[in-house]
Amino acid sequence: MKILNSVSLIALTLLSIPSYAADYVIDKKGMHASIQFKVSHLGYSWLWGRFNDFDGHFSYDANKPEASSIQVKINTASVDSNHAERDKHIRNDDFLDVKKFPEATFVSTAYQPETKDSGILKGDFTLRGITRPIEIAVTFTGAGEDPWGGYRAGFEGQTVIRMEDYKIKKNLGPKSQDVHLYFVIEGIRQ
């Protein structure tokens, strides 16, 4: 009896220990994630677009957020601005040159929590074969069990990159040098 009790005690203790960083896979199948961008049009309005095909996984532990990490791969040819001719132009070598650089990637290097639910995610962003460090402002949006037996966690992030940093040739004008990137990431715990 005594042994059994201590076994249950150990089991209970183990269960209550905060789990180590759990691994999540971005819910690509159900597409509860998005990578969107906006670029100023002449300084008068915003042109929005998105990447339809991307994949990735992250690691997150609410009790140890500074250990969080994420890796994302984007299929650059999946760019979609709701205009076939413009998308064709964005795919060619004036912009993304998707034939030569079919993939853009983000690999985090560090996470600095600022509040309980937000922080700065640092990492290397590779676009057109050029890798540069960027910082993404990240907000934790929620986590918990889903109704289908899984466990999910979600985040939002945003950052700004300069087109010339990635040698994008086309000049869209003085008000349109930047690309604002927005991420919605929902992962399913593995």
Place this chain on the structure above:
Amino acid sequence: MKPQTLQDPQHYSVVMIVFHWLSVVLVVGLFLSGFYMVGLDYYDPWYNRLPEWHKSWGVIFLILTVVRLLWRILGRLPEKISAMREWESLLASWMHRWLYLLLMVVVLSGYLITGGDGSTVVVFGLLELPSLKGLAAHEIDLVGEIHEWSAYILILFVVLHSLAALKHHFINRDASLIRILKPSRGDVEK
């Protein structure tokens, strides 16, 4: 000068002559505008207008070429130039076939670039033509490359075709060039 007979067996008909030289003007104009417009600065006043004109004239050229082909198939062609060797005539007629094929490939691929997403192709704001729907991104890119390369090959063939015509006119001194300039022999034949 003899009265002009439209069906002089040595010469092309007036209609075919008009088709030919209209095509010359349109092919050169479309090639130069296409070559120039893809390099235009975003802030150039012609950035939107020139591609619209290019597409509109492209559609007009497509219609012209279809009618021209029908006219050629249904109508009569001039007799072979007797001074030409068999292989020369054969080479010339194969060149003509290749030119027609390339013309069709160039205009149809151009048409598909614009309307690959199901959007319409507008001709000078007057005529709206439906197009194919549901081309994938890589298919639209492929169509774009076909358009570009078939245009270069077409121009190469146009140059060869013109050089051959000049060679026959100035060196062989036969009627090759005259018969596509004048519907009747008139007084040019000595």
